[in-house]
Amino acid sequence: MSDLLLAVGILCAINTGLALLLMLAEAVIVDTRDRSITINDTQIVTVPGGRPLLAALKDRKIFIPSACGGRGSCGLCKVTVIEGAGPLLATETPWLTAEEQKSGVRLSCQVKVRRDLRIRIPEELFAVKQYQAEVATLSDLTHDIKQVTLKLLDPPEITFTAGQFVQIEVPPYALTDEPIYRAYSVASDPCQPSQIELEIRYVPNGICTTYVHKHLKVGDRVTLNGPYGTFGLRPTGRELIFIAGGSGMAPIRAILLEMARTQNPRPCRYFFGARAKRDLFLVEEMRRIETELPSFRFIPALSAPDPDDRWEGETGLITEVVGRHVTNAAQAEAYLCGSPLMIDACIQVLREKGMPEENIFYDKFA
Amino acid sequence: MKQSKRDDIIQGQMRPGAITRDGMLGVDRRTLRDILDADDAAVRRLGLTHATIAARLRELRAAGARGLGEPIRVDSDLEIRVDSVCGKLPCPFGHPGLYPKEFVEVSNLRTGERVTFTQLNIHLIGTHGFYEGLDSPFRQDPETLARVLGITA
Numbered sequence: 145m146s147d148l149l150l151a152v153g154i155l156c157a158i159n160t161g162l163a164l165l166l167m168l169a170e171a172v173i174v175d176t177r178d179r180s181i182t183i184n185d186t187q188i189v190t191v192p193g194g195r196p197l198l199a200a201l202k203d204r205k206i207f208i209p210s211a212c213g214g215r216g217s218c219g220l221c222k223v224t225v226i227e228g229a230g231p232l233l234a235t236e237t238p239w240l241t242a243e244e245q246k247s248g249v250r251l252s253c254q255v256k257v258r259r260d261l262r263i264r265i266p267e268e269l270f271a272v273k274q275y276q277a278e279v280a281t282l283s284d285l286t287h288d289i290k291q292v293t294l295k296l297l298d299p300p301e302i303t304f305t306a307g308q309f310v311q312i313e314v315p316p317y318a319l320t321d322e323p324i325y326r327a328y329s330v331a332s333d334p335c336q337p338s339q340i341e342l343e344i345r346y347v348p349n350g351i352c353t354t355y356v357h358k359h360l361k362v363g364d365r366v367t368l369n370g371p372y373g374t375f376g377l378r379p380t381g382r383e384l385i386f387i388a389g390g391s392g393m394a395p396i397r398a399i400l401l402e403m404a405r406t407q408n409p410r411p412c413r414y415f416f417g418a419r420a421k422r423d424l425f426l427v428e429e430m431r432r433i434e435t436e437l438p439s440f441r442f443i444p445a446l447s448a449p450d451p452d453d454r455w456e457g458e459t460g461l462i463t464e465v466v467g468r469h470v471t472n473a474a475q476a477e478a479y480l481c482g483s484p485l486m487i488d489a490c491i492q493v494l495r496e497k498g499m500p501e502e503n504i505f506y507d508k509f510a
Numbered sequence: 511m512k513q514s515k516r517d518d519i520i521q522g523q524m525r526p527g528a529i530t531r532d533g534m535l536g537v538d539r540r541t542l543r544d545i546l547d548a549d550d551a552a553v554r555r556l557g558l559t560h561a562t563i564a565a566r567l568r569e570l571r572a573a574g575a576r577g578l579g580e581p582i583r584v585d586s587d588l589e590i591r592v593d594s595v596c597g598k599l600p601c602p603f604g605h606p607g608l609y610p611k612e613f614v615e616v617s618n619l620r621t622g623e624r625v626t627f628t629q630l631n632i633h634l635i636g637t638h639g640f641y642e643g644l645d646s647p648f649r650q651d652p653e654t655l656a657r658v659l660g661i662t663a
């Protein structure tokens with residue numbers, strides 16, 4: 145009996161040793177021979193083996209959205225790998241639905257290019273480019289939201305649709321020793337392709353927002369890439385309900401500026417939630433759009449106005465205000481942007497008012 | 511208690527660049543075990559437990575979440591804003607699952623003091639008695655938490 149136990153013990157030890165050796169070999173001996181990546185069956189790029197797919201594609205100027213620098217903590221860098229990826233990693237599974245896992249969706253920052261790959265990406269990512277820009281203006285919209293205007297230098301113009309976002313690169317500074325990327329919705333009208341405006345809300349100890357709020361200066365150079373995303377007005381002709389809070393204003397403003405310029409006649413209401421008057425911004429611009437678009441109404445709502453505010457507008461949480469104003473939403477369409485807490489609560493209100501799920505579009509900043 | 515091999519591995523997960531870019535230890539050069547022991551002693555000196563502190567943080571987070579991303583008055587002295595940013599973080603102690611990068615900013619309007627904690631902090635405190643290392647951007651000093659948030663035994 146003890147001989148048998150000893151034999152099993154030795155076998156286990158050998159097995160463990162071999163497994164460790166294999167892992168070590170994989171970590172140390174990286175096969176860097178060139179590999180080909182076939183994209184959407186239309187384009188083939190050659191990249192050195194061993195690199196994460198996200199980085200390999202970026203080297204070939206194909207940009208996949210990514211907000212965590214390839215750390216597996218943002219879940220934005222999904223691509224479909226049809227052939228050549230290894231097994232799904234534990235770092236990927238929390239981000240992928242069962243359906244996505246079945247159809248080969250992977251986090252491109254976690255997949256290493258070890259063999260020739262066949263992948264599928266949304267066509268619009270081919271239009272994504274990297275831009276060099278200069279900070280043209282930097283101003284406070286509220287105590288914690290800054291407006292940043294970036295003048296594009298190279299290439300000098302960007303084509304985007306209202307509601308899309310770009311990623312800006314934060315260079316190494318006190319809070320990060322390597323460049324990181326973060327997503328920001330473009331707040332300006334797409335008819336101005338030579339400069340874009342962003343509205344950036346400070347996040348305590350946040351790497352990018354601390355950089356923008358405490359370090360960035362007019363004249364600084366900024367690298368960005370984009371445009372990304374499918375948030376934007378659907379051409380249905382339905383009545384529109386926009387709901388936002390804080391920097392969620394950004395993509396809605398871009399949509400409204402475009403609607404005003406093109407004299408879009410769709411009936412539309414914009415509910416904007418803030419705490420007190422000092423947290424409201426761009427009110428005059430919204431009032432101007434009201435005069436340009438007779439079918440548009442801006443409805444700011446304060447949850448806790450200061451007595452000095454002498455506020456005579458709507459009060460209460462944005463959900464309460466939407467609940468009071470919207471009686472039947474069955475035929476309307478809604479666009480929501482901002483905090484996930486606000487978005488989830490508003491979706492519930494809209495559903496209660498009869499709005500079908502497929503008519504609700506949102507951009508969660510998380 | 512003496513630092514174990516497992517503690518070494520966990521401490522590795524807390525270094526800059528492993529889970530978060532800044533790590534969870536700040537300038538702290540102590541072993542994880544020493545950090546845990548020192549904060550455990552501090553919590554006991556306050557007559558509290560890690561579970562009580564985590565429960566209060568959870569309670570404040572729930573109250574603040576009613577502001578839907580904007581600041582909201584809670585109790586007589588506290589103003590709380592709960593919001594999330596893009597991403598989720600795993601527990602460095604190896605628990606399965608991911609914690610949203612949600613932050614809870616609490617201002618004590620009476621004293622002017624402010625603390626910011628995250629969902630991961632609530633888990634780390636309640637389950638592991640871990641408050642992050644000194645000067646870590648998300649270090650939660652037990653005495654400061656107790657004072658600013660009014661946590662009593």
Ligand SMILES: Cc1cc2nc3c(=O)[nH]c(=O)nc-3n(C[C@H](O)[C@H](O)[C@H](O)COP(=O)(O)OP(=O)(O)OC[C@H]3O[C@@H](n4cnc5c(N)ncnc54)[C@H](O)[C@@H]3O)c2cc1C
Binds near residue numbers: 326346349392
């Ligand atoms: C499509 C899209 C569009 C967006 N548009 C906008 C926009 O127009 N305007 C805007 O302001 N934002 C926008 N965002 C959000 C933006 O991309 C960033 O997520 C946000 O600005 C925060 O970035 P940051 O680098 O400052 O914070 P980060 O550094 O990414 O995150 C900070 C958070 O990380 C967590 N954390 C870090 N370290 C620790 C630790 N040691 N212990 C515990 N927790 C820790 C905490 O929760 C902390 O609050 C958008 C996001 C998306 C996805």
Ligand code: FES
Binds near residue numbers: 251
């Ligand atoms: S880049 Fe963030 S998960 Fe891949």
Ligand SMILES: [Zn+2]
Binds near residue numbers: 602603605638
């Ligand atoms: Zn844990």
